[in-house]
Amino acid sequence: MQAPADETLIARIARGDRLAMQVLFARHHVRVYRFVLRQLGDEMAAQDIIGDVFLDVWRQADRFEGRSAVSTWLIAIARFKALSLLRKRREEKLDDETAESIEEPSDDPELAAAKRDKGEKLRQCLAALSPEQREVIDLVYYHEKSVEEVAQIVGIPENTVKTRMFYARKKLGELCRMAGIDRGWP
Amino acid sequence: MTQSDAGPEQRPNIEPSEIMTLLPWYAVGTLRRRDRQRVEEALRNDPDLARQADLVREELAETIRVNESLGAPSARVMDRLMAAIDAEALAARKRSSPRAVARWLTSLIAGFSPRTLAVAASIATLAIALQAFLLISMLTKPHSGYQLASVEGESHGRGTFAMVRFARQASAAEITKFLESYQASLVDGPKPGGLYRVRVALTSLAKEELGRIVQRMRQERIVESAEPTE
Numbered sequence: 001m002q003a004p005a006d007e008t009l010i011a012r013i014a015r016g017d018r019l020a021m022q023v024l025f026a027r028h029h030v031r032v033y034r035f036v037l038r039q040l041g042d043e044m045a046a047q048d049i050i051g052d053v054f055l056d057v058w059r060q061a062d063r064f065e066g067r068s069a070v071s072t073w074l075i076a077i078a079r080f081k082a083l084s085l086l087r088k089r090r091e092e093k094l095d096d097e098t099a100e101s102i103e104e105p106s107d108d109p110e111l112a113a114a115k116r117d118k119g120e121k122l123r124q125c126l127a128a129l130s131p132e133q134r135e136v137i138d139l140v141y142y143h144e145k146s147v148e149e150v151a152q153i154v155g156i157p158e159n160t161v162k163t164r165m166f167y168a169r170k171k172l173g174e175l176c177r178m179a180g181i182d183r184g185w186p
Numbered sequence: 187m188t189q190s191d192a193g194p195e196q197r198p199n200i201e202p203s204e205i206m207t208l209l210p211w212y213a214v215g216t217l218r219r220r221d222r223q224r225v226e227e228a229l230r231n232d233p234d235l236a237r238q239a240d241l242v243r244e245e246l247a248e249t250i251r252v253n254e255s256l257g258a259p260s261a262r263v264m265d266r267l268m269a270a271i272d273a274e275a276l277a278a279r280k281r282s283s284p285r286a287v288a289r290w291l292t293s294l295i296a297g298f299s300p301r302t303l304a305v306a307a308s309i310a311t312l313a314i315a316l317q318a319f320l321l322i323s324m325l326t327k328p329h330s331g332y333q334l335a336s337v338e339g340e341s342h343g344r345g346t347f348a349m350v351r352f353a354r355q356a357s358a359a360e361i362t363k364f365l366e367s368y369q370a371s372l373v374d375g376p377k378p379g380g381l382y383r384v385r386v387a388l389t390s391l392a393k394e395e396l397g398r399i400v401q402r403m404r405q406e407r408i409v410e411s412a413e414p415t416e
């Protein structure tokens with residue numbers, strides 16, 4: 001039996017179908033969670049946010065117009081919530097304990113990654129990118145979003161998506177070179 | 187996030203080729219067919235671009251590894267979500283039940299043809315008029331049925347009567363019992379001074395006989411005063 005498409009699930013959720021909600025949640029919650037966790041670096045907050053994201057889906061399913069893929073819609077909601085929380089946290093001046101729980105990118109990837117293998121160094125360098133650069137790389141490589149979908153999620157023109165991705169990769173190459181990996185570019 | 191935060195893409199002196207910017211999407215397989223064909227063609231003719239594509243695949247693999255290492259959220263998230271959904275559904279049902287009845291009525295009426303509506307309105311008008319008539323009839327006709335030994339409208343009828351004032355503390359049950367024991371009935375009152383007109387017999391009794399009855403009544407605990415009357 002073929003699994004129902006996300007759009008079918010959304011239509012059923014709009015009619016109050018709890019089972020459809022559970023299926024949609026099971027299908028997408030891990031990826032949405034990882035996306036939010038990469039933004040926040042806080043597991044508890046990321047879990048709270050995905051609960052909120054899917055509750056929004058329950059409330060707004062009847063307003064979903066199908067202009068984007070359901071997964072894109074979910075990530076757009078999650079991104080908005082994560083950024084709102086980050087903004088709020090900045091305003092509240094994070095207390096030291098919470099600040100310590102957020103993984104900060106290494107200031108010196110060369111030092112931190114010197115004794116590790118190439119893959120691990122590369123992952124360290126990925127972590128050292130700015131939040132905007134990390135976000136676009138995650139959306140393209142891990143969440144498999146097209147240029148148009150990234151533009152929808154982030155709210156920027158498609159050409160900006162392409163150049164942002166290019167410069168994120170370029171920065172990654174620079175960080176790798178500093179960490180002792182010569183990839184031949186840039 | 188603002189455009190200025192993104193910084194590097196605004197550097198004017200570095201202009202990547204368009205094909206190069208498309209490589210990440212090519213590697214993932216999310217390019218439109220036309221763009222994919224352009225990239226494939228460029229890769230065949232440009233060894234530098236092919237090397238770039240290898241770097242992209244390397245980044246892709248490590249990005250997936252980083253994300254996969256993040257694990258999954260607790261199963262409690264689903265439980266909390268479903269509990270929140272149940273709570274919302276319950277609250278919505280409570281809010282909407284009167285509105286649901288109104289919506290049902292509205293949709294029912296909307297389903298009728300104008301002719302049906304006109305007939306229904308006529309029947310409703312008739313029913314209201316009939317109901318009003320019945321109510322007026324009930325209010326204006328003399329009472330019938332059980333009336334606690336008090337028969338209004340017969341205060342000036344035949345029989346023998348006495349004016350009785352009951353004690354303030356006398357209960358309705360005591361007065362009823364009193365009337366039963368004398369086979370009497372209240373026919374009017376209370377009049378000024380708290381007096382009740384009581385029929386002590388359906389026939390006209392002799393004055394002496396009425397005097398005896400009244401005398402006996404005066405001995406009752408619940409009677410303050412009793413006098414013969416016409």
